[in-house]
Amino acid sequence: MSRRGRRLAGAGTSTVAALLLATGCALATPPRGASGPHGPRTEVAVGAYLHYGSPGVERMQKLSRWLGGAELRAGHTYLPGDTWANIEGAPDSLHSWARWRKAGADRLFVLNVPMLEHNEADVPDDQVAELLRSGAEGEYDHHFQRLAERLVDLGVPDTVIVLGWEMNGFNYTHRCRPDPESWQEYWRRIVSAMRSVEGQRFRFDFAPNRGGDAIAWTSCYPGDDVVDIIGMDSYDQPPGHSFADQVTQPYGLQQQVDFAKAHGKRISYPEWGLFRNGDNPDYMRRMLAWIARHKPLYHSITDYCPHGVWQCSENPRSARVFRDSLSTGKKRRPAHRHLP
Template structure:
C-alpha cells in the first residue's frame, strides 16, 4: 500500500498532538497478555514522533495489551532519506531500547522517487543499475546509522509489495535483475560490523502484476516471508483470500517449505468499508498461523482506533486483542465475630449445713427367752418285788384237825396310777410299777415282770401283746396302767399283774 506523503505541516501538527497526548495521565505497564501473546503485535500510527507517542494510548485502549512492535517507513523521495538521515529514527530507537522484548520494523525503499509513478522501462533501467552496484553506498550508510543508534536487530522490510504496480522498486519490469539487486543490498548491509538485521520479503497478497514467488531472491538473503493483506480484491470474501493463487494459504505453505517465519507487516480495511467479518477472520487467521509479528495499518480508511468510520470492525478488533483477564476476586469480607467475654459469674458457695447425724440407738431387742420346757423325767420307782419266802418243809406232825374259821373277805383295792401330764414335746415316760398294797400280806408272791420300757424312737415300735384275760377265780390279779393317750399309743396298753397263791392248802382259799 502507498505510504502517506511526508509533509512538514502534518509533521508539526503530529508532533504537537503527540506532545499533548504524552502529557496525559501515566499508563500502567500491562501485566497480563491475552491468548497468543507470544505473537508480537503493533500498529502503524505515524512514521515520526507522534507514532511513538501514541503507542501507550493504544495499549491502554486495548485494556493494557502490550504493543511490542513499532512500525515506521523511511521516506523514499530522496536517497538521503533512504540512508536514514532523518531525525525520527532516534525516537524509534529510544522506544525500542526501553524493553528487550520489543521489535523495531522499518520499511526501506529500494529506489528514490519511489511513488513518482515512473514507467516500466525506466524502472527496468534503475533495477539494472542497482544490480550493478551503483546504489550500494546508500544502503551501507543506512546500516551504519542503525548500528550507531543501537538498533542493529531492526527488521528490514526491503522493497515491500514488489509484485504490484505502485512503487518504483517493483519487480515486474525485470525480475531477474531485481533479485540480483536485492542480494547486493542485503550483502552490503550485512557487511557493516555489529549488524544483526533480519530481512523480510513481503509481497502483496494475490498475483497483482506478477506472481510474487518469481521475485523471491533466495533463502540465503531472506529471513522472514511476509505478506500485506488488505480487505480488497482479488477475492470477494475471506475464504477466497485464503485459497486464491498467491493468497494467504500459499504464503504460509511457501514460508514453511523454505523454513522461514511469517509476518503480516500491513493489514486492515480498504475496499469494503466497515467489514467486521473480515476483521474477525483475519485476527483468527493470525492467531492460528502464529507469525513472528503483525501490525495493522491504523489510519483511515484502514484503521480501527484512529479512524472512527469503522465502528463494527473497531469493536471486533478491541474485543479480540484485549487481554482476557479473569474477573477480580473480591474477597468476602471477613466480619470478625465480636468476642463478647462471657461474664464470669462466681458460683455462690453455699455452705453445706452441718446437720449432725442423729445417733439413733439401736434398740436392743431382747431375744425372747423361750424357756425350754422342762419335761420332768418320771421317776419310775424300782418296784420292790418281795422275795417269796419258800416255806421250809416241815415234817408233818400228826395233824390235829382244827376248826376252820372263815376269814372275812378283805377287798383288795386296785391301785390308781395317775397319768403324768405330757408337755408339748414330752420325753417317753417309763411307767412306775405299782407297789403292792401293804395291807395285804403276800406270803407267796410271784415275781411280777415289769412291763417292758418304751422303745427308743429309733427302735421299731414293738407290737404290744394283748393281755390275756385271767380266768375267773384265778390266782393272778392284773391292773391296767393308764399312761395317757399319746404315750399309750407309743407303748401300747400295759398292766401290772399280781399272782396270789390262795390254794386250798394255804387255808386262805375261801371257796
C-alpha cells in the same frame, strides 16, 4: 497500501479471543537474551502503523491504553523514498523509534526500506528496469551500507528490514515486474551491503501484496540465503471478496504460509486492515483467527482511515472486534477514538 494513503498518514468467538489474549502481546522471535517469566518468548508481536514519523511512537502508548493496557511489542515505520539521503536513514524520527526499541528488551522494530529513490514518482517501466540493472551492478550499495551503519549506531542492530515492500505491484519505483532477475540480484546486493556492517543482526522481510497483482511474487523471490521472513501486505479488498477467497486465491494467504514452510521461514503481516469492503467485523474476526492459528513473527495493523480501528471512527464494529480480541480487559473505553 496505496501510496496516497501512506503519504496522508505521514501528515497520519470466544476461542479466537482466548488465543489472541494468549499470543497477541508478546514477541515471537526475541532479540538475543530477551525472555519472559518462563524463558524465551515464543509468541506473536503485535503492532500498528500509526504515523509516518515520531507521532507514531507517541501514539503507541495511547493505543495500548485503548486496548486496556496491552503492551505493543512491534513498532513499525517507514523511511521516505523520495531521496537517497532519507533512504540512508536521515529522518530524525529514527531517534525516537530507537529509544522506543531500547526501552524494552523484547521489543521488535520494523522498518520499511525503499530500494530506490523517487519511489512514488510514477517512473515508467523502462526507466525502472535501467535503475534495477544499475542496482544489480552495485551502484547503490553505499546507500544501504550507510543505513546499516546508522541503525547500528542508534543501537537498533536487530531491526527487521521490510525491503522493497509490495514489489509485485504496479506503482513503486522499486517494483519487480520490469526486470525480475535484476530485482533479485539488486536485493541480494542490498542485503550483502547491510550485513557487511560490523555489529548488525538485521532480519530481512520479503513482503509482497496479497494476490497476483502485476507479477507473481514468487517470481521476485531472491533466495533463502538473503531472506529471513516471508511477509504479506493484506487488506480487505479484491481480489478476494470474502476472507475465504483471500486465503485460497493464487498467491494468497495460504500460498504465503505454504511457501514459507517449504523454505523454512517465519511469516509476518507488516500491513493489514480494512479497505474497500468497509466496516467488516467478519473480516476482522477471521484475520485475527488466521493470525492466532499461524503465529507470524509479528503483525502490524494499518491504523488510519479507511484501514484503521482506533484512529478511524468509520469502522466501529470492526474496532470492537479488534479491541475485544486484544484487550487485556483492564480498562474499558469507547470502541473507537479519532485523533486529529
